[in-house]
Amino acid sequence: MEELTTVSIEDQIIDSFRATSDFQKTSLAQFKDLGIPLKKSEAYKFTPIKNILSKNFDWSANSAFVLNIDVKAHFYPIVKANHLVFLNGTFDLEKSIVTSDTSELVISAITEKDNLYNSLGIIADQKNDAFAAWNGAKTSIPLHIEVIKNTQNIPTFIYHFADSTSGESYSYPRIIVKSNSGSELSIYEKLIVSGDNNTFINSVIEAEVKDNASLKYTKTQNYPANVFAIEAIYGTQTSNSRFYTNTYSFSGSLIRNNISLAIDGENCEGHMNGIYLLDNKSHVDNNTAVDHRAPNSYSNELYKGVLKGHSKGVFNGKIYVRPIAQKTNAFQSNNNVLLSEFATINTKPQLEIWADDVKCSHGCTVGQLDEDAIFYLRARGISKEDAITLMLNAFTKDTLKEVNEEYVKNQVLDLIEKGLKNE
Amino acid sequence: MLKIENLKATIEEKQILKGINLEVKQGEVHAIMGPNGSGKSTLASVLAGREDYVINGGSITFQGNDLTELNPEERARAGIFLAFQYPIEIPGVSTTNFLKTAVNQVRKSKGLKPLDAVSFLKIMKEKMKLVDIDQALLSRSLNEGFSGGEKKRNEIFQMAMLEPTLAILDETDSGLDIDALKIVADGVNKLKTSENATIVVTHYQRLLDYIVPDFVHVLYNGRIVKTGDKSLALELEAKGYDWIKEEVGELA
Numbered sequence: 001m002e003e004l005t006t007v008s009i010e011d012q013i014i015d016s017f018r019a020t021s022d023f024q025k026t027s028l029a030q031f032k033d034l035g036i037p038l039k040k041s042e043a044y045k046f047t048p049i050k051n052i053l054s055k056n057f058d059w060s061a062n063s064a065f066v067l068n069i070d071v072k073a074h075f076y077p078i079v080k081a082n083h084l085v086f087l088n089g090t091f092d093l094e095k096s097i098v099t100s101d102t103s104e105l106v107i108s109a110i111t112e113k114d115n116l117y118n119s120l121g122i123i124a125d126q127k128n129d130a131f132a133a134w135n136g137a138k139t140s141i142p143l144h145i146e147v148i149k150n151t152q153n154i155p156t157f158i159y160h161f162a163d164s165t166s167g168e169s170y171s172y173p174r175i176i177v178k179s180n181s182g183s184e185l186s187i188y189e190k191l192i193v194s195g196d197n198n199t200f201i202n203s204v205i206e207a208e209v210k211d212n213a214s215l216k217y218t219k220t221q222n223y224p225a226n227v228f229a230i231e232a233i234y235g236t237q238t239s240n241s242r243f244y245t246n247t248y249s250f251s252g253s254l255i256r257n258n259i260s261l262a263i264d265g266e267n268c269e270g271h272m273n274g275i276y277l278l279d280n281k282s283h284v285d286n287n288t289a290v291d292h293r294a295p296n297s298y299s300n301e302l303y304k305g306v307l308k309g310h311s312k313g314v315f316n317g318k319i320y321v322r323p324i325a326q327k328t329n330a331f332q333s334n335n336n337v338l339l340s341e342f343a344t345i346n347t348k349p350q351l352e353i354w355a356d357d358v359k360c361s362h363g364c365t366v367g368q369l370d371e372d373a374i375f376y377l378r379a380r381g382i383s384k385e386d387a388i389t390l391m392l393n394a395f396t397k398d399t400l401k402e403v404n405e406e407y408v409k410n411q412v413l414d415l416i417e418k419g420l421k422n423e
Numbered sequence: 424m425l426k427i428e429n430l431k432a433t434i435e436e437k438q439i440l441k442g443i444n445l446e447v448k449q450g451e452v453h454a455i456m457g458p459n460g461s462g463k464s465t466l467a468s469v470l471a472g473r474e475d476y477v478i479n480g481g482s483i484t485f486q487g488n489d490l491t492e493l494n495p496e497e498r499a500r501a502g503i504f505l506a507f508q509y510p511i512e513i514p515g516v517s518t519t520n521f522l523k524t525a526v527n528q529v530r531k532s533k534g535l536k537p538l539d540a541v542s543f544l545k546i547m548k549e550k551m552k553l554v555d556i557d558q559a560l561l562s563r564s565l566n567e568g569f570s571g572g573e574k575k576r577n578e579i580f581q582m583a584m585l586e587p588t589l590a591i592l593d594e595t596d597s598g599l600d601i602d603a604l605k606i607v608a609d610g611v612n613k614l615k616t617s618e619n620a621t622i623v624v625t626h627y628q629r630l631l632d633y634i635v636p637d638f639v640h641v642l643y644n645g646r647i648v649k650t651g652d653k654s655l656a657l658e659l660e661a662k663g664y665d666w667i668k669e670e671v672g673e674l675a
Contacts, residue, residue: 380525381499394515
């Protein structure tokens with residue numbers, strides 16, 4: 001029975017394939033080769049992705065963005081910023097607001113005729129990641145952001161609008177970020193869904209962070225229950241660069257985050273921070289990897305989970321330290337608080353270290369709140385509920401330190417507060 | 424103010440308190456002394472409402488109300504304060520932030536308006552002087568990385584902010600050098616009025632040189648076996664607890 005569904009989902013996807021470019025054709029071939037990972041695949045052990053996708057979508061259909069929506073109403077009220085719009089996975093330059101001067105930041109919609117088209121699929125590991133290959137086969141009009149050398153930039157917001165008012169919707173956004181040497185940029189991303197039909201997002205971000213550059217990529221994932229998202233960030237770094245990903249997940253039927261960082265230079269910093277604060281039946285799977293391929297660099301990963309209701313969290317953190325990557329400092333920690341007997345967390349650190357002069361550590365904890373601490377706060381007159389909120393707020397807060405934009409930070413803090421209070 | 428009658432309490436089915444009788448009136452300072460394991464800290468915890476303990480006999484009446492009906496936060500709001508023997512470290516929660524929540528929840532329960540940031544800070548500055556505590560310390564995570572003395576001073580500072588009717592100091596002298604002990608005791612004495620009362624739980628007499636009790640009770644094996652004035656504490660200091668044990672043994 002499972003085998004039947006297995007065949008049909010890939011065939012459905014392949015049947016719906018309409019594109020003509022070489023890149024899309026190559027991607028499709030890669031996807032055909034790989035197939036959607038089965039349950040026995042180690043990387044999807046706790047997220048039976050194939051079953052979930054088979055059950056919830058008709059893959060032979062294609063969806064169009066038909067809704068007439070005032071996109072600007074959803075923009076953050078920040079004037080000195082770029083506001084970039086995707087409609088069902090297609091970048092729409094006309095609906096976007098680009099404030100930056102092209103001497104600082106160049107924002108382009110990539111079409112097939114464009115030279116930029118050749119930049120697709122270079123950083124994303126489409127040979128091994130079926131979803132990235134699938135995205136490549138289906139993506140239309142990717143976004144290209146080039147950050148000009150030695151510029152400090154205003155924030156850039158990316159809004160993904162999904163229209164599932166008239167049927168299931170499918171989005172395959174692809175974003176290329178090229179941070180040239182010495183440049184600085186922060187990107188904030190969010191999803192706005194209209195409609196109750198099931199909504200599929202398969203996004204791929206390819207980021208190249210060159211010497212002395214800094215890039216911060218922040219996602220707020222507060223999705224309605226009809227959203228199933230598989231979101232990848234692939235990053236490469238060269239010497240003295242800093243790359244930060246912040247991933248804050250609050251709800252959604254399924255969210256799988258694949259973040260993969262290749263450190264190819266010395267004195268780099270790679271940071272991956274995240275919160276998953278989940279309730280109901282939300283299922284969030286954070287799958288991260290840092291590959292140290294050069295000496296003297298630093299990576300740090302900090303994920304905090306709070307699980308309520310029947311929610312499910314999965315964390316898998318890989319650290320690779322290649323033989324050449326001596327003097328690497330790589331740290332990872334994943335701490336979880338389970339607030340419901342029906343909630344689950346599967347957490348797994350995975351370190352593969354081939355160099356001998358390195359400092360690596362990992363730690364994961366799963367627990368309940370410290371009863372002594374709750375009593376201490378109550379003994380000062382604070383209600384039990386507020387004591388718990390106070391402690392969980394503190395527990396999650398340290399993952400927010402790299403979010404510079406106050407609007408986004410406050411929004412995440414509000415979501416934390418709301419998520420904690422909502423019993 | 425506080426009346427404890429024949430109080431019995433267990434933890435994990437072990438009988439710790441075996442019938443405590445104690446009455447504390449306004450303006451009084453009571454010292455509860457006793458050897459290790461006699462039930463002193465249990466009594467303090469039971470009064471603060473710790474839920475690990477099961478009361479299986481007797482009564483506690485505070486200002487005419489049955490205290491056992493109240494949960495810990497309700498007791499705190501009613502004016503009971505426990506200074507912990509081992510103050511808990513809470514990462515990420517600053518003393519200032521948590522105390523503001525606490526003070527305002529206590530005020531709310533009394534129908535008072537919450538304090539705004541300015542008035543809260545003003546009161547905080549006044550009370551900080553009482554125990555000679557540094558503002559930088561209060562901005563840090565609650566008790567995290569504090570020295571023993573800093574933790575105890577922080578307890579008394581919290582007491583000053585909450586202005587309790589009945590303060591219970593559980594082994595507040597443990598882990599303090601003599602200078603810190605003086606500062607802490609001085610803070611407690613300054614907070615003393617004719618309206619409130621203090622219960623000092625201690626193993627040693629030395630704290631009572633600085634916080635002078637009106638009554639000294641000796642707790643042994645879950646019961647108060649002897650009550651006297653401050654001279655009893657001196658006698659205990661000189662002779663140890665063995666003679667009490669013998670006396671009780673002879674009585675039994």
